[in-house]
Amino acid sequence: MNTAIMVVLVMTGIGLVFGLILAFANKAFAIETNPLIEIVEDVLPKGQCGACGYAGCAAYAEAVVLEPDVAPNLCVPGKKIVADQVAEITGKVSAEIEPRVAQIKCNNPISDAIKKYNYVGLEDCIAASLVQGGPKGCQYGCMGFGTCAANCPFDALTMGENGLPIVDEKKCTGCGKCSLICPKHVITMAPIGAPVAVLCNSKDKGAAAKKVCSVACIGCGACKKSCPYDAITVENNLATVNGTICLEKCNNPICLEKCPTGAIVPLTEDAKKASVILKEAVAKAKAEKAAQAAQAKKEEK
Structure with missing residues (x-):
């Protein structure tokens, strides 16, 4: 019985010691966070699209607050209203942003398109493109599996009856994520x-x-x-x-x-x-x- 009590006391003592050490280390090595970072992040649309060139909204918020050369208008989905807010928060000047929208550079319906072979596999453009460049006769054309639509963070793309993506210009922010994910580079950004x-x-x-x-x-x-x-x-x-x-x-x-x-x-x-x-x-x-x-x-x- 005494042995059990001693074990409990020793373990408790060790826990307290390590707790104190961790608390001291946390205080000694704590990195002070600029409160503006959180304020800027709250302003951003949270699409995590990467159009700004950073790995998500949090990364861009940190960069635009801490780095003088990072412009406040890099959030393409946020357009001018968000750029102006970020500029005001960070004390920077926001340049005008040209509105843009996704454009599908293929007009050949999947049902009419000549095929190299019948593809049976994962209905994903990236996966299909790994098999001899995809089943479509035109090696540069849309394959119609909808990877762009599935990965649009703003639900601006749907697949039409002809098998090609349809862009909803009211929802499209021009972030360019669909353009980056398309293995055939069929999607480009164009002025509205x-x-x-x-x-x-x-x-x-x-x-x-x-x-x-x-x-x-x-x-x-x-x-x-x-x-x-x-x-x-x-x-x-x-x-x-x-x-x-x-x-x-x-x-x-x-x-x-x-x-x-x-x-x-x-x-x-x-x-x-x-x-x-x-x-x-x-x-x-x-x-x-x-x-x-x-x-x-x-x-x-």
Whole structure:
């Protein structure tokens, strides 16, 4: 009995000693935390998307408070309102942020797409891409397994009936997480309100691209030549529209009519109306030309 009591007393004494040592160490080596870090973190949207370049909202809050060179406007999902709040808390100046939205650079429905093989396995784009680059004939196109939608922290992406992702512009914050997770780099960030875009990601030459996709960009450059604002570039057999230039200057996207495959599509209602007007004008011009040719041929006889 006495032995048991002694054991309990000794163990209690050892516990008290170690407790005192730990308490002293905690006080002696404690790191003082800047209270502004917690205040900034509370302001952030908590999406943990990493668009700021840091591993989550807490890491960015700490960096923007403690490091003078870290800008207060790096939280893309928070947009201007959060940037202004962070700037006020940290005493920094917030630069203007251009609103942006996710854009799917593929317009070839999964049901219509040519396949290299029938894929049976985990329905995940990253997993599927490890098997010969994925089942889709176009090695640059969306595979439609929805990894982007599953990983969107703001539920801004859903999978459409055609098997391609649909972006809800009201929910999309432009954080870019979907762009980073897509193994085919099909998703890009574009300015909100850009009238047109090349919805293609293929880098193949014209004939090869057209062989696996009827709406592929063939890199012909017709759109670039027709654009009066130099908003279109062609690199690696793929045309790209500078959405910012297009948004600011263009009110008559004639590139829509010049594209032979329909890889350039109208994104806004105004652009869609302009596209219809252009197509009607082109059809009318062709009909008039055909009528004139027929008349001239008749007069020759």
